[in-house]
Amino acid sequence: MISRAVSKSPLLIRGRLLSFLSEPESTDDEASYRYETDGGILVRDGVIEAVGDFAEIGAGVGKGVEVADHRPHLIMPGFIDAHAHMPQMQVIASYGAELLDWLNNYTFPAETKFADASHARRIAGHFLDMLIRHGTTTVAAYCSVHRASAEALFEAALLRDMRIIAGKVMMDRNAPDGLRDTPQSGYDDSKALIGRWHGKGRLSYAITPRFAITSTAEQMEMAGALAAEHPELHIQTHLSENHAEIALAEELFPDRTDYTDIYDHYGLTGPKTLFGHCIHLSEREADVLADSESVAVFCPTSNLFLGSGLFDYQRYRKRGKTLRVAAATDVGGGTNYSMLRTMDEGYKVIALQGEKLNPLAAFWQVTLGNAQALSLDERVGALEPGREADFVVLDASATPAMQVRAETIETLAEELFLLQTMGDDRAIVETYVAGKPMKSGLEG
Amino acid sequence: MISRAVSKSPLLIRGRLLSFLSEPESTDDEASYRYETDGGILVRDGVIEAVGDFAEIGAGVGKGVEVADHRPHLIMPGFIDAHAHMPQMQVIASYGAELLDWLNNYTFPAETKFADASHARRIAGHFLDMLIRHGTTTVAAYCSVHRASAEALFEAALLRDMRIIAGKVMMDRNAPDGLRDTPQSGYDDSKALIGRWHGKGRLSYAITPRFAITSTAEQMEMAGALAAEHPELHIQTHLSENHAEIALAEELFPDRTDYTDIYDHYGLTGPKTLFGHCIHLSEREADVLADSESVAVFCPTSNLFLGSGLFDYQRYRKRGKTLRVAAATDVGGGTNYSMLRTMDEGYKVIALQGEKLNPLAAFWQVTLGNAQALSLDERVGALEPGREADFVVLDASATPAMQVRAETIETLAEELFLLQTMGDDRAIVETYVAGKPMKSGLEG
Numbered sequence: 001m002i003s004r005a006v007s008k009s010p011l012l013i014r015g016r017l018l019s020f021l022s023e024p025e026s027t028d029d030e031a032s033y034r035y036e037t038d039g040g041i042l043v044r045d046g047v048i049e050a051v052g053d054f055a056e057i058g059a060g061v062g063k064g065v066e067v068a069d070h071r072p073h074l075i076m077p078g079f080i081d082a083h084a085h086m087p088q089m090q091v092i093a094s095y096g097a098e099l100l101d102w103l104n105n106y107t108f109p110a111e112t113k114f115a116d117a118s119h120a121r122r123i124a125g126h127f128l129d130m131l132i133r134h135g136t137t138t139v140a141a142y143c144s145v146h147r148a149s150a151e152a153l154f155e156a157a158l159l160r161d162m163r164i165i166a167g168k169v170m171m172d173r174n175a176p177d178g179l180r181d182t183p184q185s186g187y188d189d190s191k192a193l194i195g196r197w198h199g200k201g202r203l204s205y206a207i208t209p210r211f212a213i214t215s216t217a218e219q220m221e222m223a224g225a226l227a228a229e230h231p232e233l234h235i236q237t238h239l240s241e242n243h244a245e246i247a248l249a250e251e252l253f254p255d256r257t258d259y260t261d262i263y264d265h266y267g268l269t270g271p272k273t274l275f276g277h278c279i280h281l282s283e284r285e286a287d288v289l290a291d292s293e294s295v296a297v298f299c300p301t302s303n304l305f306l307g308s309g310l311f312d313y314q315r316y317r318k319r320g321k322t323l324r325v326a327a328a329t330d331v332g333g334g335t336n337y338s339m340l341r342t343m344d345e346g347y348k349v350i351a352l353q354g355e356k357l358n359p360l361a362a363f364w365q366v367t368l369g370n371a372q373a374l375s376l377d378e379r380v381g382a383l384e385p386g387r388e389a390d391f392v393v394l395d396a397s398a399t400p401a402m403q404v405r406a407e408t409i410e411t412l413a414e415e416l417f418l419l420q421t422m423g424d425d426r427a428i429v430e431t432y433v434a435g436k437p438m439k440s441g442l443e444g
Numbered sequence: 445m446i447s448r449a450v451s452k453s454p455l456l457i458r459g460r461l462l463s464f465l466s467e468p469e470s471t472d473d474e475a476s477y478r479y480e481t482d483g484g485i486l487v488r489d490g491v492i493e494a495v496g497d498f499a500e501i502g503a504g505v506g507k508g509v510e511v512a513d514h515r516p517h518l519i520m521p522g523f524i525d526a527h528a529h530m531p532q533m534q535v536i537a538s539y540g541a542e543l544l545d546w547l548n549n550y551t552f553p554a555e556t557k558f559a560d561a562s563h564a565r566r567i568a569g570h571f572l573d574m575l576i577r578h579g580t581t582t583v584a585a586y587c588s589v590h591r592a593s594a595e596a597l598f599e600a601a602l603l604r605d606m607r608i609i610a611g612k613v614m615m616d617r618n619a620p621d622g623l624r625d626t627p628q629s630g631y632d633d634s635k636a637l638i639g640r641w642h643g644k645g646r647l648s649y650a651i652t653p654r655f656a657i658t659s660t661a662e663q664m665e666m667a668g669a670l671a672a673e674h675p676e677l678h679i680q681t682h683l684s685e686n687h688a689e690i691a692l693a694e695e696l697f698p699d700r701t702d703y704t705d706i707y708d709h710y711g712l713t714g715p716k717t718l719f720g721h722c723i724h725l726s727e728r729e730a731d732v733l734a735d736s737e738s739v740a741v742f743c744p745t746s747n748l749f750l751g752s753g754l755f756d757y758q759r760y761r762k763r764g765k766t767l768r769v770a771a772a773t774d775v776g777g778g779t780n781y782s783m784l785r786t787m788d789e790g791y792k793v794i795a796l797q798g799e800k801l802n803p804l805a806a807f808w809q810v811t812l813g814n815a816q817a818l819s820l821d822e823r824v825g826a827l828e829p830g831r832e833a834d835f836v837v838l839d840a841s842a843t844p845a846m847q848v849r850a851e852t853i854e855t856l857a858e859e860l861f862l863l864q865t866m867g868d869d870r871a872i873v874e875t876y877v878a879g880k881p882m883k884s885g886l887e888g
Contacts, residue, residue, distance in 0.1 A: 027539065090852045092845075093865035095471065096800045110852075126848050133844060305865075307795030335788070335865050337845060344779070351751030356540045399869070400577060400886075401536075401781060404570050408534045408554075421537035421749075421779050424868065425843070442844075 010044040011435055012061060014054050015070035015393060017041065018412070019077060019383035020368040024360035027413040032360060034383070035412060041075070043389040046161065046434035051383045068437065070393045073429050074415065076363065077381050078137025078390035079339040080370035081329050083236070083276045083297045086127045086153050086166070087111045087120075087144040088332025099242040099306055100213075102333070110332075112178045114144035120152035128156050128164075132438045134337040135428040137390035138371075138380055140165040140236055140274055140328075142208055145181050147189040154197040161201060161434040163380055163388060165234050167208030168193060172219045183218040190226055194233070202388070202434070204234060206274075211238035212249040212262045224267035234272045234374070237263065239296075240285070241277035242308045260285035269294045272375055276330065277302075278316075278323075279309040290321035295373045299330035300345035306333050313346070314355040326373035327365045339366040340423040347420065359417035389435035394419055398427040454488040455879055456505060458498050459514035459837060461485065462856070463521060463827035464812040468804035471857040476804060478827075479856060485519070487833040490605065490878035495827045512881065514837045517873050518859065520807065521825050522581025522834035523783040524814035525773050527680070527720045527741045530571045530597050530610070531555045531564075531588040532776030543686040543750055544657075546777070556622045558588035564596035572600050572608075576882045578781040579872040581834035582815075582824055584609040584680055584718055584772075586652055589625050591633040598641040605645060605878040607824055607832060609678050611652030612637060616663045627662040634670055638677070646832070646878070648678060650718075655682035656693040656706045668711035678716045678818070681707065684729070685721035686752045704729035713738045716819055720774065721746075722760075722767075723753040734765035739817045743774035744789035750777050757790070758799040770817035771809045783810040784867040791864065803861035833879035838863055842871040 017039030024032035040057035042050040042065075050057050058067075085091075087110060094106035114120045120143075131139055143149035143166055150168040157164045170186035171179065181189065190207060198205035207230070209215045209223040227235055239259060240246055246259050253262045260281065263269055269292035278289070278296035289296060298311045316323040328334070329342050336342065343362040350357045361369075371381025380388050396415045397406045402422045409415050419427055431439040461483030468476035484501035486494040486509075494501050502511075529535075531554060538550035558564045564587075575583055587593035587610055594612040601608045614630035615623065625633065634651060642649035651674070653659045653667040671679055683703060684690055690703050697706045704725065707713055713736035722733070722740035733740060742755045760767040772778070773786050780786065787806040794801045805813075815825025824832050840859045841850045846866045853859050863871055875883040 089848050092849050093862045095803060095857070095861045123848075130845055130848070304792035304796065307792070307798060309796070348748035348751070352748065352753070354751060359539060401574055401869075404533050404567075404574070405536050413539070417539045418537045425845075 010042060010049070010061065010065050012058060012065050012067045013041040013043065013070065013075065013391065013432070014067055015039060015073050015075040017051065017075050017383055018363070020364040023369065024358060024364055027358050027360055029360060032364065038071070039075070041383060041389070041391070043435035046389055048383065048385050048387050048389050050385055070429065074394045074396070075391050076394065077367040077383060078392050078431060078433070079135045079366045080374065080381065081131065081136045081139040081339060082274060082295070082326035082370050082374060083299055083328030084139050084331045084334070085142045086124055087114045087149060089123055089127055089130070091332035092335055099245050099308060100248070102306060107332070108176050108179055111144040112176065114146050114149040115178060117148040117152065120144070120146065120149040121156070124149070124152040124156040127153070128160055128162060129442055130337050132160070132431045132433065133428065133442055134339070134425045135392035135394070135431050136337065136339060137392070137431060137433050138163045138374070138376065140206060140234065140374060142166070142210070142236065143168050145169045145171055145179050147193060150193050154203050157203055158201045160438065161436070163202035163376070163390065165204040165206045165236075165374065167206035167236065170209045170219055170223055171214035173216050174214050183216065183222045186219055187222040187226060194230060198233065206234035206236045209237050209268070211245070212253060212259065213245065217253070220262070220266040220268070227267055234274060235268050235270070236274040237268065237276065239263065239275040239278050240280045242306070243280065246280060258282060258285055260288050264288055264292070274326065274374070276328070277308065277311070279303060279311050286316065286319065286323060287321055290323050293324060295324045295326050297326045297328050298346060299328045299334055300349045301335045301342055302330035302333035303349065304345060305335050310349050310353055312353060313350050313357065314353070324373050326370050338424055340420050340427060343420050359413050359420055362420055363416050389432060391432040392428060393430040394423070395427050395429045396423070398423065402427070454486060454493070454505065454509050456502060456509050456511045457485040457487065457514065457519065457835065457876070458511055459483060459517050459519040461495065461519050461827055462807070464808040467813060468802060468808055471802050471804055473804060476808065482515070483519070485827060485833070485835070487879035490833055492827065492829050492831050492833050494829055514873065518838045518840070519835050520838065521811040521827060522836050522875060522877070523579045523810045524818065524825065525575065525580045525583040525783060526718060526739070526770035526814050526818060527743055527772035528583050528775045528778070529586045530568055531558045531593060533567055533571055533574070535776035536779055543689050543752060544692070546750060551776070552620050552623055555588040556620065558590050558593040559622060561592040561596065564588070564590065564593040565600070568593070568596040568600040571597070572604055572606060573886055574781050576604070576875045576877065577872065577886055578783070578869045579836035579838070579875050580781065580783060581836070581875060581877050582607045582818070582820065584650060584678065584818060586610070586654070586680065587612050589613045589615050589623050591637060594637050598647050601647055602645045604882065605880070607646035607820070607834065609648040609650045609680075609818065611650035611680065614653045614663055614667055615658035617660050618658045627660065627666045630663055631666040631670060638674060642677065650678035650680045653681050653712070655689070656697060656703065657689065661697070664706070664710040664712070671711055678718060679712050679714070680718040681712065681720065683707065683719040683722050684724045686750070687724065690724060702726060702729055704732050708732055708736070718770065718818070720772070721752065721755070723747060723755050730760065730763065730767060731765055734767050737768060739768045739770050741770045741772050742790060743772045743778055744793045745779045745786055746774035746777035747793065748789060749779050754793050754797055756797060757794050757801065758797070768817050770814050782868055784864050784871060786810075787864050803857050803864055806864055807860050833876060835876040836872060837874040838867070839871050839873045840867070842867065846871070
């Protein structure tokens with residue numbers, strides 16, 4: 001029996017509030033955000049009804065409204081993870097391989113286990129709880145090739161009333177037995193999942209060809225057909241992560257100009273397409289992504305762990321034709337569920353290229369920035385009336401090491417940078433999903 | 445009143461024991477370590493009296509001996525951090541600068557506060573407790589220019605009976621008022637500190653010219669004189685971290701062949717010299733370090749955070765003239781006190797260069813490897829009779845994310861890699877210093 005967990009009675013949440021309005025250009029860009037030192041968010045039926053100064057918001061509501069007082073902590077929109085693999089929770093920290101060997105040696109064997117629906121259900125629940133524990137309220141997730149794995153994840157998300165985007169992976173070659181579909185079954189299973197789950201609760205389906213290496217031309221055509229039949233859907237796949245991958249993809253599709261052109265040819269670029277990695281793009285490929293308004297997804301912990309390379313975030317943001325960029329964990333190539341840890345590694349990847357990512361921009365990226373990249377900004381990513389009530393409550397003194405450092409913090413930007421550089425799941429005091437406090441209810 | 449905290453009554457510690465014998469060449473190199481699945485360590489007067497199978501060790505001791513049972517956890521020699529800055533606890537996570545600006549804008553202002561002996565004492569205590577919390581039992585640490593900062597750190601280490609190497613920084617130029625000594629006062633203060641602290645308890649003094657940029661030729665000569673008068677002492681300094689630093693150092697010493705030659709000229713290379721960073725060394729410089737048996741200290745979180753560059757660990761280990769290498773946090777350029785987090789970042793730095801560091805080698809590095817690099821391997825770094833009783837007790841299921849992953853762990857190498865990739869201070873169940881459990885006694 002599936003039931004949604006929306007809280008029906010109103011709740012007034014109190015704390016310091018931070019919500020972005022636009023991409024911050026520097027640590028001094030005060031026009032890019034709204035900050036309330038004693039703020040209130042009135043939540044009803046999982047949605048923000050009012051937000052602002054606590055006294056003002058409080059004056060407008062009846063005496064009986066429950067108040068969740070999180071002072072002195074900082075409340076922001078829940079974090080968004082734009083790329084993660086649910087079936088790879090037990091692949092994190094697999095040693096010693098670059099992308100293609102890592103897939104063959106570790107990932108594919110782990111994913112074969114998701115033929116077992118009970119395993120899929122157990123891991124899907126762990127996966128969403130783990131995201132909540134780390135302050136993430138929305139994810140764009142890959143399931144395994146098995147329809148049951150997507151059923152499990154959608155069911156778990158519906159139970160938690162989480163806004164997620166997910167899809168069953170389509171892959172019909174270059175994968176072991178038990179982990180391949182066919183062009184027809186991949187299409188049929190995706191179609192059935194779309195019918196059953198897309199638009200239910202807060203769920204969205206994403207057409208999910210894993211990457212060009214594991215899909216035949218026939219499957220790419222079928223994925224393109226699905227996309228044409230369902231222009232409202234997201235598409236998620238991988239692009240230009242590693243040199244050996246690029247070479248193999250181009251060898252498998254010799255008629256295409258380059259790796260990006262494979263996806264473009266089959267109608268898989270566009271404003272709702274999320275391309276994981278995009279590390280080694282040529283200028284031509286970057287232009288194709290920009291022209292099609294496709295999204296390049298930055299996965300720093302994964303790119304470092306697998307030695308894939310350095311995503312040139314500032315080049316993509318500053319070039320003539322700007323790219324839409326999202327940030328993501330890429331668990332299990334990525335090594336941590338936390339968007340704080342992710343942006344700390346992101347800062348380092350950018351620093352190695354002689355650039356900096358200012359802390360306001362980093363927190364914009366994982367909230368409003370990712371919401372925009374996922375075309376979800378009318379629903380989540382900001383503390384605004386009418387937006388869904390997904391929040392994260394942050395404590396920059398959560399650990400002894402942070403406490404010592406926090407003594408000398410004076411500005412909001414310093415607080416954010418401390419959270420990003422030293423924070424982990426302990427810095428997440430609470431995670432609200434559709435207005436309901438979820439982290440504090442988890443075991444362990 | 446200073447008193448050492450050595451535990452006098454014997455203690456029998458039980459758990460899985462891992463201690464390295466040599467540098468592991470692969471994850472299969474079983475000859476490189478000793479592993480006891482049910483091991484015992486008998487500790488008396490802060491020293492290991494016997495180590496081996498628990499039943500055998502237990503049979504040899506009287507009934508009244510206290511047993512600390514850490515099963516099923518893994519016990520290793522305490523971690524060693526070969527380079528950290530005590531006065532930089534409140535500098536971690538300072539935004540947006542490369543090395544020289546980072547020093548001028550953040551580090552030097554923070555270090556001026558250590559003219560105040562009470563501030564120095566408070567932070568010195570926090571610093572050692574923080575290391576203990578993260579499983580580190582020995583550190584080579586920089587203090588500030590102020591003699592009182594070194595007094596504070598040595599006093600705090602003596603109270604905890606920790607084996608540390610430390611020294612007051614010598615710097616007589618290119619630093620603000622209140623943060624410069626003179627060639628003579630730097631020499632005199634160092635000399636006084638050596639007389640008072642070196643060899644007391646488990647303390648060692650390190651001659652500590654910060655780096656060539658902040659020492660005049662006169663001060664470099666005085667540092668060389670100290671080194672000649674005290675060949676038993678360590679020397680610690682910085683070398684080849686960042687391109688602007690290298691250029692400035694070479695400009696300040698135009699008669700020297702290169703940056704390394706500056707230190708070599710003043711008699712500051714040698715088997716007890718610890719050179720922090722060594723990222724951009726020429727082959728000639730690497731040869732000088734190799735010929736002099738100097739140590740190159742790898743500081744991955746710092747090198748990534750400041751965007752300094754990638755330490756070529758495998759080149760240094762595999763070149764014709766091998767370099768002695770240590771690993772270190774470099775707090776506060778480094779962002780984490782944990783040697784687990786450090787080696788995770790180290791793995792990534794090495795992966796970006798197309799190489800891998802196997803997990804056995806990583807844990808060798810932070811125990812026996814660092815002990816050898818610091819010429820302390822007759823005292824610490826291994827579980828052997830006669831070695832000092834510094835241990836770390838590790839739990840690879842310490843967090844919910846690790847628990848899910850640990851379900852599929854089968855080998856010791858996998859367990860170590862999981863600890864390194866996902867572990868933090870929560871994975872440190874206990875830290876023993878001179879036979880005394882110290883972490884569990886800390887607040888917070």
